[in-house]
Amino acid sequence: MRITQGCFSFLPDLTDAQISAQVQYCISQGWALGVEFTDDPHPRNTYWEMWGLPMFDLADAAGVVQEINACRKAHPEDYVRINAFDNTHGWETVRMSFLVNRPKVEKPLTLVRSEGQGRNQIYAMR
Amino acid sequence: MDREARIDLAADYAASGIGDVLDALDRELVGLKPVKLRIRQIAALLLVEKARERYGLGAGAPTLHMSFTGNPGTGKTTVALRMAELLHKLGYIRRNHLVSVTRDDLVGQYIGHTAPKTKEVLKRAMGGVLFIDEAYYLYRPENERDYGQEAIEILLQVMENQRDDLVVILAGYAERMETFFRSNPGFRSRVAHHVDFPDYENDELLAIAEKMLEGQHYHFSESARGAFADYIAARKAQPHFANARSIRNALDRARLRQANRHFEAGMPLTIDDLATFEAEDIRASRVFNGGV
Numbered sequence: 495m496r497i498t499q500g501c502f503s504f505l506p507d508l509t510d511a512q513i514s515a516q517v518q519y520c521i522s523q524g525w526a527l528g529v530e531f532t533d534d535p536h537p538r539n540t541y542w543e544m545w546g547l548p549m550f551d552l553a554d555a556a557g558v559v560q561e562i563n564a565c566r567k568a569h570p571e572d573y574v575r576i577n578a579f580d581n582t583h584g585w586e587t588v589r590m591s592f593l594v595n596r597p598k599v600e601k602p603l604t605l606v607r608s609e610g611q612g613r614n615q616i617y618a619m620r
Numbered sequence: 621m622d623r624e625a626r627i628d629l630a631a632d633y634a635a636s637g638i639g640d641v642l643d644a645l646d647r648e649l650v651g652l653k654p655v656k657l658r659i660r661q662i663a664a665l666l667l668v669e670k671a672r673e674r675y676g677l678g679a680g681a682p683t684l685h686m687s688f689t690g691n692p693g694t695g696k697t698t699v700a701l702r703m704a705e706l707l708h709k710l711g712y713i714r715r716n717h718l719v720s721v722t723r724d725d726l727v728g729q730y731i732g733h734t735a736p737k738t739k740e741v742l743k744r745a746m747g748g749v750l751f752i753d754e755a756y757y758l759y760r761p762e763n764e765r766d767y768g769q770e771a772i773e774i775l776l777q778v779m780e781n782q783r784d785d786l787v788v789i790l791a792g793y794a795e796r797m798e799t800f801f802r803s804n805p806g807f808r809s810r811v812a813h814h815v816d817f818p819d820y821e822n823d824e825l826l827a828i829a830e831k832m833l834e835g836q837h838y839h840f841s842e843s844a845r846g847a848f849a850d851y852i853a854a855r856k857a858q859p860h861f862a863n864a865r866s867i868r869n870a871l872d873r874a875r876l877r878q879a880n881r882h883f884e885a886g887m888p889l890t891i892d893d894l895a896t897f898e899a900e901d902i903r904a905s906r907v908f909n910g911g912v
């Protein structure tokens with residue numbers, strides 16, 4: 495099952511040139527870029543592992559692309575994403591986030607239904 | 621391929637806007653004839669290379685790493701900044717930026733600290749120019765466990781594999797750079813252009829001094845100019861002479877004395893007084909009494 499998460503997730507996977515262009519856009523906006531990876535892409539899992547520290551003072555996308563490639567090489571069967579953090583006052587949040595790597599075979603998420611108090615139906619994604 | 625095509629290099633030259641950079645180089649930097657000539661040659665080579673590429677004659681991404689050698693204060697950093705601008709206008713680097721580092725920025729303090737530190741700097745410089753001042757400090761042969769070697773290896777790897785992402789300029793004093801290259805042959809073969817910065821002549825130093833003063837809205841009186849020419853001759857004979865940098869320091873001290881002179885005189889001043897250096901401001905220097 496194809497996980498859709500973050501920007502561009504309903505588009506085909508971005509090519510390296512497209513990733514580089516998006517990263518360059520983030521840099522031009524003055525956002526700090528972080529690379530993260532995980533083997534658990536559940537939408538409620540917000541704790542992805544950081545790949546190195548976020549990059550604050552780069553001028554060109556080549557530095558970020560280098561880190562993306564290093565992360566992909568180390569974790570080819572994990573999900574890898576880019577977070578672009580905007581530190582301007584009033585935003586102070588991730589402005590853009592997109593996947594740059596996914597495993598060849600993605601594990602499906604299934605819907606689990608169980609019965610709670612008073613025959614209440616409880617749904618969960620596993 | 622169209623063999624009959626006529627290639628108008630003059631038009632390419634005008635379109636690239638490097639004329640402005642080269643003119644500014646001529647205008648703003650005094651002397652340095654051989655350096656300016658070398659930079660013109662490099663610019664011409666790169667311009668022709670771009671034209672060749674357009675017609676399918678490209679020889680692959682040229683190696684652009686350079687070494688700038690010369691004594692202190694001969695304008696290596698200033699020229700490196702211009703070089704970044706030039707390469708950017710010619711389209712060989714993507715951003716017009718220069719990251720200037722020394723050994724401290726590249727080499728770590730304990731095992732495992734160097735590689736991330738060097739990579740961090742390289743990432744920051746990507747797309748532009750990395751200027752390594754006093755590059756020979758990276759290599760310390762007297763200590764075989766020095767972490768500099770690790771930084772050198774990472775640098776060499778990036779210089780080879782990411783030639784279109786980064787241009788590295790190594791700078792330092794001529795003799796020590798020579799030793800550095802001899803003990804790290806990998807560097808010599810990866811550096812395409814060696815530019816040697818000559819020392820300035822006395823009259824060039826005087827011209828530099830006047831240019832610096834102009835920027836600060838000062839000028840020499842007639843007698844002060846003569847005094848400063850004497851100062852240059854005297855200072856040059858002393859140790860630790862750092863060309864333009866020594867001149868700048870001398871002018872800073874002269875400013876101090878000029879301000880003090882006006883303050884102690886306690887008389888009303890004209891605007892011209894505020895902007896003029898007199899001979900006594902220069903002559904009071906320790907250099908004339910044999911001091912440094």
